[in-house]
Amino acid sequence: MSIRSSVRQKVKQNTQTLDVFSTADLINAWEKTTGKEIAQVVGETARFGANYVSAVIDANVATKLIGDLGMNGRAVLKVVGDKQYIIFKGHPGARSIFTSTRYLATNPKVVDMAIGKIGANRAIVSGARLTIFLVVPLNVLNYILSDRQTMSDLLGTTATDLAKVGIASAVASVAASAAAALTTVAVGPIVVAIAVGIATAFALDALDKRLGVTDALVDALDKAYDNTFGEFGRQLNQVERLLNWQIMNGAPVGQGIFY
């Protein structure tokens, strides 16, 4: 076999087809194939993850806590002088995180493991902050990828999202504080915070859907935009058309507008 035919054969064997798409073509092809809008899929999947990431982190903390204190782990809040202490019941030698019997309520270990009022509240606030940090950029991403979203949609949705995260966190925080004041089971407040936080978040969504708060806010923003910038744009357009007409017809330019 000659070198030429050998090379030709090798090239034939290794033939590969490479299709080059522009980003827009690729997105179009994907949407036609799957029948779903890419913004919807990216946004919804990521949002679902973002909404529950704080609950998953809380559950992880609760698991660590059970691992360290055991199912029967008890933590009691005690005030001595003007300082609050968390007293752990049971044998400290069997624990790996809380190796002492008592800690200040503000101790980083106690706060990190969401024990007591301060700890539970910190967990809720950091969870809410994390949700906000994830939800807002996802709204912006959704706005960029979607063809059907307006700036009013982005602002309205983000505003109600933030309000909902705030309300759900506040309710969960109050519930966790109440549970911390009554129950001596260490995981009690964080379990209550998870249950109340999720239920409140779902209830707020249902209320929003029923009352149409987000839609009303988006409509109001649209109207506000139309009445200010929109009206200003229309007036400018009108002036421009009048000036053009005056120039084309030899009429005194600016008459009726400036003098």
Added chain:
Amino acid sequence: MNRATAHFVLGILDVAALYACYYVFDEWAYIGEQIENRVEQISIQAYFGLYALMALIPLIHALSFFSWKDGARKWLSRSLIALLILLFINAFVLESRIKARLSDAGYHYCQALSEQMTFSEFSTYLSDHIPCQK
């Protein structure tokens, strides 16, 4: 928070929990009713079974009224954790059962009419002969 205020707060949440549990049963029954009546469009909040997590609140509240021996408390804590996990699993099982029920009854999921809210999705299912379009 003092004990009286804590009882008051948890008391309010107890009422909310009862309503949440009633809502889950009512929603489940309402979906069945809609399927029986061959309603063309059914809209449901996805994973609404998670409302039932609230059932833990009255339990935790009720337990706080009594003082328990260490052995009993151990089993109570285990039961509570097990119940939390069960309620989570229940929400996901309920969701898959609803989907299967709707699919068996000749409904299909319509993404165009479904609405993604902040924390959940309101899924819309259409009767098979109705095309999915906004």
